[in-house]
Amino acid sequence: MKDDEFIPFDLEKNLNPGTLDRREFLKLMGGGIVILFTVGDSLALQQARRRRGYPEDFNAYLRIGEDGRVTCFSGKIEMGQGVITSFAQMLAEELDVPLNSVDMIMGDTSLCPWDAGTFGSRSTKYFGPPLRQAAAEARTVLFQLAAEHLRTAQEKMKVKDGIIFVTKNPEKKVSYAQLTKGKKIERHLEKKPPIKHYSQHTISGKPTDRLDGRAKVTGEAKFAGDIRLPGMLYARIVRPPAHGAKLKNVDTSAAENIKDIQIIRNEDMIAVLHKHRDVADKALGLIKAPFEPSTNTQDNKSIFKHLKGSASGGEIVTEAGNLDEGKALASKTFDEVYFNHYVAHAPPENHTAVAKIEGDKATVWASTQAPFRAQGDVAQALGFSLQNVRVITPFVGCGFGGKNSGRQVVEAALLAKLSEKPVQVAWSRKEEFFYDTFRPAAIIEIRSGLNSLNQIVFWEYHNYFAGSRSSQPFYNIPHHRVLSYGGWGGRGGGRTHPFGVGAWRGPGSNTNVFAIESHIDVMAKSAGMDPLEFRLHNLTDKRMKKVLNAAAEKFGRSFSEAPSGKGYGIACTDYLGTYLATMAEVKIDEKKGEIRVERVVCAQDTGEVINPEGVRIQIEGCVTMGLGYCLTEEIRFKNGRILDENFDTYEIPRFSWQPKIETVLLDNPEMPPQGCGEPAITSMGGVITNAVYDAIGIRMSVLPMTPARIKEALRNGRAATQ
Amino acid sequence: MEKTFNFNLNGKTVRVTTSPERMLLWVLRSDLELTGTKYSCGEGFCGACTVLINDEAVLSCQYPVQEVNGKEVTTIEGLQDNGKLHPLQTAFMLHNALQCGFCTPGMILGAHNLLLKNPQPTSKEIVEAMEGYLCRCGSYNRIIEAIQTAAQTMKGQRS
Ligand code: FES
Ligand code: FES
Numbered sequence: 001m002k003d004d005e006f007i008p009f010d011l012e013k014n015l016n017p018g019t020l021d022r023r024e025f026l027k028l029m030g031g032g033i034v035i036l037f038t039v040g041d042s043l044a045l046q047q048a049r050r051r052r053g054y055p056e057d058f059n060a061y062l063r064i065g066e067d068g069r070v071t072c073f074s075g076k077i078e079m080g081q082g083v084i085t086s087f088a089q090m091l092a093e094e095l096d097v098p099l100n101s102v103d104m105i106m107g108d109t110s111l112c113p114w115d116a117g118t119f120g121s122r123s124t125k126y127f128g129p130p131l132r133q134a135a136a137e138a139r140t141v142l143f144q145l146a147a148e149h150l151r152t153a154q155e156k157m158k159v160k161d162g163i164i165f166v167t168k169n170p171e172k173k174v175s176y177a178q179l180t181k182g183k184k185i186e187r188h189l190e191k192k193p194p195i196k197h198y199s200q201h202t203i204s205g206k207p208t209d210r211l212d213g214r215a216k217v218t219g220e221a222k223f224a225g226d227i228r229l230p231g232m233l234y235a236r237i238v239r240p241p242a243h244g245a246k247l248k249n250v251d252t253s254a255a256e257n258i259k260d261i262q263i264i265r266n267e268d269m270i271a272v273l274h275k276h277r278d279v280a281d282k283a284l285g286l287i288k289a290p291f292e293p294s295t296n297t298q299d300n301k302s303i304f305k306h307l308k309g310s311a312s313g314g315e316i317v318t319e320a321g322n323l324d325e326g327k328a329l330a331s332k333t334f335d336e337v338y339f340n341h342y343v344a345h346a347p348p349e350n351h352t353a354v355a356k357i358e359g360d361k362a363t364v365w366a367s368t369q370a371p372f373r374a375q376g377d378v379a380q381a382l383g384f385s386l387q388n389v390r391v392i393t394p395f396v397g398c399g400f401g402g403k404n405s406g407r408q409v410v411e412a413a414l415l416a417k418l419s420e421k422p423v424q425v426a427w428s429r430k431e432e433f434f435y436d437t438f439r440p441a442a443i444i445e446i447r448s449g450l451n452s453l454n455q456i457v458f459w460e461y462h463n464y465f466a467g468s469r470s471s472q473p474f475y476n477i478p479h480h481r482v483l484s485y486g487g488w489g490g491r492g493g494g495r496t497h498p499f500g501v502g503a504w505r506g507p508g509s510n511t512n513v514f515a516i517e518s519h520i521d522v523m524a525k526s527a528g529m530d531p532l533e534f535r536l537h538n539l540t541d542k543r544m545k546k547v548l549n550a551a552a553e554k555f556g557r558s559f560s561e562a563p564s565g566k567g568y569g570i571a572c573t574d575y576l577g578t579y580l581a582t583m584a585e586v587k588i589d590e591k592k593g594e595i596r597v598e599r600v601v602c603a604q605d606t607g608e609v610i611n612p613e614g615v616r617i618q619i620e621g622c623v624t625m626g627l628g629y630c631l632t633e634e635i636r637f638k639n640g641r642i643l644d645e646n647f648d649t650y651e652i653p654r655f656s657w658q659p660k661i662e663t664v665l666l667d668n669p670e671m672p673p674q675g676c677g678e679p680a681i682t683s684m685g686g687v688i689t690n691a692v693y694d695a696i697g698i699r700m701s702v703l704p705m706t707p708a709r710i711k712e713a714l715r716n717g718r719a720a721t722q
Numbered sequence: 723m724e725k726t727f728n729f730n731l732n733g734k735t736v737r738v739t740t741s742p743e744r745m746l747l748w749v750l751r752s753d754l755e756l757t758g759t760k761y762s763c764g765e766g767f768c769g770a771c772t773v774l775i776n777d778e779a780v781l782s783c784q785y786p787v788q789e790v791n792g793k794e795v796t797t798i799e800g801l802q803d804n805g806k807l808h809p810l811q812t813a814f815m816l817h818n819a820l821q822c823g824f825c826t827p828g829m830i831l832g833a834h835n836l837l838l839k840n841p842q843p844t845s846k847e848i849v850e851a852m853e854g855y856l857c858r859c860g861s862y863n864r865i866i867e868a869i870q871t872a873a874q875t876m877k878g879q880r881s
Contacts, residue, residue: 080822080859213815216823217807217830219758219798226757234752277761278748348762348770348824348858397760397824398858429763617818617864624860647767647856655849658862 053114054127057188058134060113062091068162068177070095070102074131075115076123077107077369078212079396079403080621081677082614083123085211089610090128093204094135094195097162097176104211107371107393117370119401119503121576121675124610128673132195140193145179198608198669205669207613212395222394224352224367229422232354233262234277235415236284238270239431242640243499244294254286264418271415273423281428294640296498303441304339304721307464310496311485317468319481326458326479330449334522338446338515339721340466340685340703341634342497343439343504344644346652349397351435352426353412361388362416366409369399374406378413400625401503402436430645437502438635440488442466444515448477454527456538461516465496467508470682474574475520475538498640505622506682509575510629514685514703517571521562521690522699530559531570531690543579543605543668548572550664551581551603562694567598569691575679579666580604582623582683584659586691590714593707595631595692597657602680603664607671619663619680626684627653634704727791731756732800742788746780747771749787750797758798758827762856769855772828773797779835798827801834809875810834813868821859829855833869841880842873 054060063071072091078084088102105111107118115127139159146164147154150172158167165173198205215221240247250270252263261283262273272283298306327333353366355378362384368374371391379389396403412425427435443464451457459480463471467487473480486496488507504510524534532552539545548570552559559568567588572581585599600623609615632651636643644650689700698713701721713719726739731754738749750756750773762770764783771783774796801808810830813819820826829852836843836851843851848866857865 080820082821209815210818210820212823213818213820214807216820216826217798217811217814218802219827221823222757223760223824225761228755228757276744276748276752278744278752346858348760348768348822348856350762395823397762398822426761429765613818617821617861620863621821621860624862625858646765647763648765652856652858653860653862654856655852655862655866658849658866661863 054130055113058137061131061134062095062138064176064180066177066181068101068175070097070162070176072102072104072131073108073112074104074106074127075109075112075372076118076127077371077393077396077399078104079118079369079399081118081123082210082611082617083118083127085208086124086610086614087127087131088211089204089206089208090132091135093201094132095139095162096159099203099208101162107368108390109371109375109392110390114372117373117404118399119369119404121578121678123675123677124673125577125675128610133192136193136195137189140189141187142176142179144187146174149174149179204610205608205612208611209613216395223349223397224354224365224394225349225424225426227354227365227394227424229354229356232422232424233273233275233419234280235271235273235412235423235425236280237411237425238284238287238289239434240291242291242294242296243642244296244640245291248290248292251288254288255283258283258286262419264415266414266418269411269414273415273419273421277424277426296640298498299638300341300634300636303341304443307441307496308443311464314462314483314485317463317482317484318472320477321458321479323458323460323479323481327449329451329457329479331452332526333447333449334519334526335447336445336519336522336701337721338444338511338518338701340439340442340511340514340629342441342501342637343629343633344433344436344635344650345398345400345402345438345504346432346436346647346650347398347400347402350427350429350432351403351408352424353406353409354422354424355409355412355416356422357382357413357416357420360384361390362413363390363392364409364413365392365394366406366412367396367403368393368406368409369396369401369403370406373404374409377406377410381410382413382417400505401507404503405437407435429647433635433645433650434642435500437500438497439504439507439510439629440465440467440497440501442511444511446515446519448519448523450523450527454529454534454537456523463512466511469506469508469512470573470575471508471512471516473516474541474544475535476540477538498637499642505625506575506678509573509678509682510626510685513571513573513682514689517573517683517686518689518699518701521570521693525562528561530561532559535570535572544572544574544581547579547581547603547605547666550666551583551601554603554662554664555583555601557585562690563697564694567691567695569687569689569694571683571686571690573679573683573686575675575682577674578604578606578676578679580679580683582680582687584687584691586688586695588692588695588710590696593709593711593714595688595705595710597627597659597688597691599660599662600687601662601664602683603666604676604679605666605668606676606679607674608669609665610673612665615665615676616663618676620661622678622680623661623684624653624658626681627657627659627688628704630684630688630704631657632704632706634706725788727787729790729792730794732796738787740787742786744787745783746773746785746787746790746795747782750782756797756799760824760827762824767854767856768825768828769832770825770828772831772855774831774835777835777838779832796831798830801830808834809879810837810868810872813872813875814865816871817864817868819861819864819868821861825855825857825859829857829865833865833872836869837873837876841877843869845870
């Protein structure tokens with residue numbers, strides 16, 4: 001799928017293999033013993049060969065130290081989604097070591113296996129299998145070594161907590177650390193051993209507290225902005241007031257008077273650097289840099305018309321049957337349009353990077369979701385070979401897709417080179433809003449029809465700029481066609497939107513599920529059926545029915561034909577293999593136009609669950625964050641300017657918004673683990689608009705449903721389309 | 723003009739010579755290299771930079787260093803008692819009341835201030851007191867539970 005495609009930096013071109021030899025690699029790995037080293041290749045070399053896949057050699061994933069602690073290496077990063085815990089569970093399970101003996105090293109391009117980036121709820125789904133495989137192989141080889149060491153047949157031995165012992169004589173034992181200590185072992189298995197069946201699991205599948213909890217409650221957890229290097233300077237950069245505005249001239253004389261200030265001009269980049277961040281801020285304020293106004297004329301009011309006008313072509317995402325035949329079968333037809341505005345990622349941690357350059361080597365600490373991509377970007381910007389650039393990712397303060405690209409990383413690296421000092425670039429909140437790659441404003445048109453049996457007979461779907469994820473129908477619709485006119489990163493990108501857009505937690509799907517599930521309710525109403533009954537009536541997919549029924553059972557209230565005045569809503573979806581159904585109850589303050597979400601129930605089938613506690617946390621986070629794009633979050637802009645610059649005008653969910661949130665995890669261990677960091681947010685637009693309709697009988701077709709829009713709709717008896 | 727300020731930081735006296743109008747957040751984060759206090763919005767809208775000054779929760783991004791002279795400042799790094807976690811810290815871990823953890827230091831110090839004033843808050847009172855603290859990860863419900871658990875623990879410790 002186009003939208004999903006990750007555009008990789010050209011590693012081949014920038015890779016200059018051969019300088020990091022085996023000894024250096026071992027040094028890099030630290031004090032522990034690298035077991036089972038099969039070939040003399042460095043990790044960098046292996047990565048070069050399999051730059052678009054995970055390495056075969058299990059040493060890339062784990063290391064057993066002399067002290068018996070096990071280090072797990074993953075190119076994924078931890079931004080709150082909790083893989084730091086679930087990866088450790090998977091490794092501990094497969095290797096048979098205690099969970100608390102596992103240390104995680106993540107997102108370090110010198111130490112961790114290559115990875116495309118952390119997004120799309122893919123970490124467990126795609127990194128999990130090779131990690132488990134690596135641990136299973138290591139465990140098998142350790143058994144072979146133990147058999148030789150204890151002179152006992154493998155079948156007569158067992159392992160517990162990293163100690164292999166003779167079953168009948170547990171005193172006869174050897175630990176993993178003893179086996180690997182001081183030895184250089186080069187052994188590799190021809191045939192990959194099987195991983196454990198879930199029924200044997202004792203660590204994986206059990207609710208587990210976050211492993212990073214302690215570091216995060218004590219303030220010890222380091223984020224990129226917390227890196228302190230001797231002589232480090234903080235850089236602040238002159239920014240245009242609007243997208244598309246051109247710099248006229250610049251006068252830095254007032255800023256030059258500040259003690260110890262360094263000013264750097266490199267083409268269009270003008271930066272001030274100081275050993276204190278706030279002094280750099282002050283210097284930045286003293287620079288006079290007038291800009292020509294932007295030629296962009298769009299604003300929130302004109303954008304939908306502009307977007308529609310800029311669309312052409314349309315790619316078929318999926319189709320079946322024949323629309324004309326479908327239309328001939330319909331006794332009732334429906335024609336609706338759904339809109340959503342631009343939404344910001346608004347992570348708590350602004351984009352940050354710290355860069356240090358020594359000779360022809362660069363080290364960068366970055367708040368990024370894609371360290372290997374950042375590594376490529378830095379190498380290219382500095383003209384360094386790829387392996388001379390090391391990107392280290394400390395804890396990341398949320399990403400949600402907003403930290404996939406690394407503008408600040410390149411800025412820090414360039415300024416470190418030019419100033420010849422370590423440099424930290426940490427965007428201000430205003431810069432964060434300005435350079436955010438927003439969730440695109442989008443338009444969805446749906447035409448559909450029901451036959452006399454209230455079955456959906458045709459479905460024609462036109463998607464302008466949301467992205468196609470989750471737009472494939474899962475209801476029984478014999479004749480359908482789904483068209484996409486450009487996604488969040490694909491066609492239309494720069495020319496269409498006045499500023500950057502990109503993936504936003506559950507990209508594409510938030511908009512699609514809002515439109516699809518709203519439209520399903522429109523048809524349910526016309527069919528005279530309650531929304532749950534209508535869905536079940538038009539579904540054969542057993543998994544989807546199961547999550548709907550599970551949610552309904554937990555919800556414990558019965559739906560009636562809408563609008564019932566009760567304020568109940570439903571939405572369900574399939575997010576890249578994770579199935580979920582959400583039900584909500586809302587109350588509306590008609591005077592203020594405020595929607596109060598009282599309760600949300602979410603049932604999710606995400607395949608095998610590694611950490612049920614982690615999945616619940618993610619669902620709760622999704623539900624809460626999702627309230628923002630339903631109720632308030634809309635980036636205001638005009639003529640290339642971003643008018644929302646901080647949380648005073650850009651309102652994100654707060655304590656007082658919290659509904660009661662209940663989660664149901666369906667048991668489905670036969671299916672490999674699917675993603676869980678995003679699915680539940682994608683149903684929020686649908687479930688809340690449907691609940692609002694049930695409460696007041698007005699179908700809101702624009703997100704967010706701000707008090708102004710609700711009041712206007714109540715006044716006019718219908719929703720506006722702006 | 724630079725001036726010298728003395729204050730107590732996490733139980734130790736510190737002396738800083740700097741311009742009086744600089745905000746405490748930056749003095750903590752860059753001059754004193756105490757990075758547990760976070761910078762997020764920089765304008766008083768999110769609570770991430772919260773510290774305690776004479777036991778009051780204060781937004782350090784809005785607090786000029788000159789006003790701190792002679793006072794007692796506690797940051798997240800100073801909440802432990804001889805290596806023992808504060809009940810709020812333990813409760814946040816117990817309830818997994820965090821995800822990315824970026825808002826956590828501010829949340830814990832904000833809650834600390836609340837519990838000093840109101841040792842047994844109802845969940846409604848917690849919501850009112852904590853309304854200015856933002857958590858983009860959406861851990862609010864768990865934070866409310868954590869604060870209630872900590873309140874219980876602290877009650878037990880007092881009696
Ligand atoms: S950083 Fe001080 S309130 Fe947000
Ligand atoms: S835990 Fe991430 S912002 Fe609160």
